[in-house]
Amino acid sequence: MFSEYFNILGSISPIGELCRKKIESHLTIKEFKKGEHILHTGETCNHIYFMYKGCNRIYYYKNDKEITEWFTSEKHFCFSITSFFDKTPSHLSIETLEDSVVIQLSRKGIDELIHSDLEFANLFINILSGSLKLSQKRMDSMQFETARQRYQNLVTEQPEILQFANLQHIASFLGITSETLSRIRS
Amino acid sequence: MFSEYFNILGSISPIGELCRKKIESHLTIKEFKKGEHILHTGETCNHIYFMYKGCNRIYYYKNDKEITEWFTSEKHFCFSITSFFDKTPSHLSIETLEDSVVIQLSRKGIDELIHSDLEFANLFINILSGSLKLSQKRMDSMQFETARQRYQNLVTEQPEILQFANLQHIASFLGITSETLSRIRS
DNA sequence: CTTATTTTTTGATAAATGTCAATTTTATTG
DNA sequence: CAATAAAATTGACATTTATCAAAAAATAAG
Numbered sequence: 001m002f003s004e005y006f007n008i009l010g011s012i013s014p015i016g017e018l019c020r021k022k023i024e025s026h027l028t029i030k031e032f033k034k035g036e037h038i039l040h041t042g043e044t045c046n047h048i049y050f051m052y053k054g055c056n057r058i059y060y061y062k063n064d065k066e067i068t069e070w071f072t073s074e075k076h077f078c079f080s081i082t083s084f085f086d087k088t089p090s091h092l093s094i095e096t097l098e099d100s101v102v103i104q105l106s107r108k109g110i111d112e113l114i115h116s117d118l119e120f121a122n123l124f125i126n127i128l129s130g131s132l133k134l135s136q137k138r139m140d141s142m143q144f145e146t147a148r149q150r151y152q153n154l155v156t157e158q159p160e161i162l163q164f165a166n167l168q169h170i171a172s173f174l175g176i177t178s179e180t181l182s183r184i185r186s
Numbered sequence: 187m188f189s190e191y192f193n194i195l196g197s198i199s200p201i202g203e204l205c206r207k208k209i210e211s212h213l214t215i216k217e218f219k220k221g222e223h224i225l226h227t228g229e230t231c232n233h234i235y236f237m238y239k240g241c242n243r244i245y246y247y248k249n250d251k252e253i254t255e256w257f258t259s260e261k262h263f264c265f266s267i268t269s270f271f272d273k274t275p276s277h278l279s280i281e282t283l284e285d286s287v288v289i290q291l292s293r294k295g296i297d298e299l300i301h302s303d304l305e306f307a308n309l310f311i312n313i314l315s316g317s318l319k320l321s322q323k324r325m326d327s328m329q330f331e332t333a334r335q336r337y338q339n340l341v342t343e344q345p346e347i348l349q350f351a352n353l354q355h356i357a358s359f360l361g362i363t364s365e366t367l368s369r370i371r372s
Numbered sequence: 373c374t375t376a377t378t379t380t381t382t383g384a385t386a387a388a389t390g391t392c393a394a395t396t397t398t399a400t401t402g
Numbered sequence: 403c404a405a406t407a408a409a410a411t412t413g414a415c416a417t418t419t420a421t422c423a424a425a426a427a428a429t430a431a432g
Contacts, residue, residue, distance in 0.1 A: 062330055069326065081322050085315045114308055121307035122300055128314040129271045135321040136267050140255065142328035143361040144248055147389070167410060175329040180389055182411055333419070353380060366419055368381055373432105380427065390417070397410065402403105 002027065005050060005103050008075060012130070013123040022117060026109025032096045039094040044087055045080035047104040048127075054100025055164050059172075060092050068173040071097075071161045077127065097164045147176045151184050188213065191236060191289050194261060198316070199309040208303060212295025218282045225280040230273055231266035233290040234313075240286025241350050245358075246278050254359040257283075257347045263313065283350045333362045337370050 005027075006020055015023075029052075032038060038056060039045055049056075051074050058070040058078060069092065072078040083090035084107060113120040141150055151174060154161065161170070171181040191213075192206055201209070215238075218224060224242060225231055235242075237260050244256040244264060255278065258264040269276035270293060299306040327336055337360060340347060347356070357367040 067330055069329070081315075081318055085319060114311060115304065118301065118304055118307060121304060121311065125300060125307065125311055125314065128311065128318060129267075132267055132314060132318050132321060133271060135318060135325060139321060139325045139328060142325060143255070144253055144358075172330075177390060178410075179391080179412085183389090186411080363420060364380075365382085365421080369419095372381080376429100376431075378427105378429070380425105382425075383423090385421085387420070388418085391415085393413090395410100395412075397408105399406100399408070401406075 001029070001052070002103070004075075005052065008050075009123060013119070013126045015119050015123055019113075019117055019119040019123075022113060023105065023109070023120065026106045026113075028104045028106070030102050030104060032100045032102065034096055034099050037093055037095050038100075038102060039080060039090060039092070041091060041093045042089045043083075045083035045090050045092075046107045048077055048079045048084070048107075048110065049094070050077050050103040050105070051075065052101045052103050054096055054098040054102075056094050056096045056100065057165060057169055057173075058092050058094050059169075066168075066172065068165075068169045071158075071165055071169075071173065073158075073160050081131075097169075142175060147174060147180055148184050150174045150176075151181065187215070187238070188289070190261075191238065194236075195309060199305070199312045201305050201309055205299075205303055205305040205309075208299060209291065209295070209306065212292045212299075214290045214292070216288045216290060218286045218288065220282055220285050223279055223281050224286075224288060225266060225276055225278070227277060227279045228275045229269075231269035231276050231278075232293045234263055234265045234270070234293075234296065235280070236263050236289040236291070237261065238287045238289050240282055240284040240288075242280050242282045242286065243351060243355055243359075244278050244280050245355075252354075252358065254351075254355045257344075257351055257355075257359065259344075259346050267317075283355075328361060333360060333366055334370050336360045337367065 002024060006015070009015060009023070032054070038049055041060070049072075051072050053074060055074055056072045056078065057068045058072070058080070059066050059068045061067070070078065078094065080090040080092045080094070082088065083092070110124065114124055141153060145153070154170070154174065165173070167181055168178045171178040174181065188210060192201070195201055195209070218240070224235055227246070235258075237258050239260060241260055242258045242264065243254045244258070244266070245252050245254045247253070256264065264280065266276040266278045266280070268274065269278070296310065300310055327339060331339070340356070340360065351359070353367055354364045357364040360367065
């Protein structure tokens with residue numbers, strides 16, 4: 001079960017047998033039913049989560065409304081960025097959208113490894129730079145594209161999200177109301 | 187002149203004398219008049235820039251209009267994220283908004299150091315995680331705040347930008363037209 | 373200092389999106 | 403499968419922001 005995990009890590013940055021062993025000692029596996037929370041608001045995010053099976057959405061409340069900030073598809077990583085790095089309670093929640101199996105890598109392990117293992121440090125750099133590119137891309141699309149364009153982009157670039165997310169999740173993810181998204185779709 | 191640079195690096199992540207020496211060998215200093223370009227569209231971004239003196243804006247063209255994506259204040263870092271990591275021609279340009287002095291750290295040096303020096307790798311991780319937090323924060327504000335709120339945030343959180351950026355730069359940075367910003371201001 | 377150029381402001385109008393309410397459709401549960 | 407709850411759609415209208423054009427103000431150049 002970890003072999004697929006390490007294959008994906010390896011495709012991000014090469015890691016040797018020794019490094020794998022070290023990483024493995026900081027992994028835990030958890031299962032979640034659809035709709036359960038991987039991380040609750042107020043908890044501190046102490047892991048980087050890998051969706052071995054299933055998917056999730058990351059959301060927060062703004063004026064009593066749920067706003068979906070991000071989706072994580074199967075075989076992808078996620079975490080609450082600010083909470084993880086600042087060790088502060090998360091304003092984000094992470095909720096599974098299907099029955100899921102999550103492989104968690106602890107921050108304690110990450111801290112230890114980035115200070116002791118060059119291979120791991122470089123792996124982590126590559127994970128961060130990948131996240132940064134994604135975040136930047138999304139920011140650009142928010143800055144000067146219309147709701148319709150943003151929806152089109154989603155359909156062409158991340159069609160898998162349409163499979164598991166409902167209209168309200170997608171609407172708030174795109175920064176629009178569900179009524180507007182419904183009209184765009186028709 | 188480098189001492190201030192290293193103080194700032196050191197405040198991000200502790201680095202010893204040896205690491206400093208190694209970094210120093212990959213630094214170059216460049217001066218720019220106001221309005222000159224640190225990076226042109228189409229060039230590949232091969233450095234991380236530190237604004238020792240002066241400031242800049244990072245912009246791109248969309249439908250023949252300039253869109254400012256980011257501002258860099260004095261004593262801060264910047265680079266074209268996608269171009270730097272993917273080694274591809276930048277769609278962004280970086281233009282100074284004042285006479286400036288830039289300390290450039292080369293990608294060649296960065297590549298070398300992250301693979302050989304744990305201290306540097308950790309420094310770089312901290313630079314990336316800081317960028318990621320900023321990027322995320324900006325994305326959130328784009329997602330569900332009105333133009334007026336985004337402007338208010340800018341005034342309270344980054345007032346220095348108002349000193350060197352003109353109305354059009356700020357408007358496109360906020361994702362609105364200059365007419366709208368002018369009305370918000372009055 | 374005067375003229376030219378660029379930037380900002382203002383006005384009128386159009387387009388995009390939001391809000392609220394009602395209805396229809398879909399999903400859930402006993 | 404009927405009853406209920408939740409989600410999606412639709413309509414009427416309000417609000418925000420964009421667009422285009424012109425005027426005013428600020429900046430740069432001779």
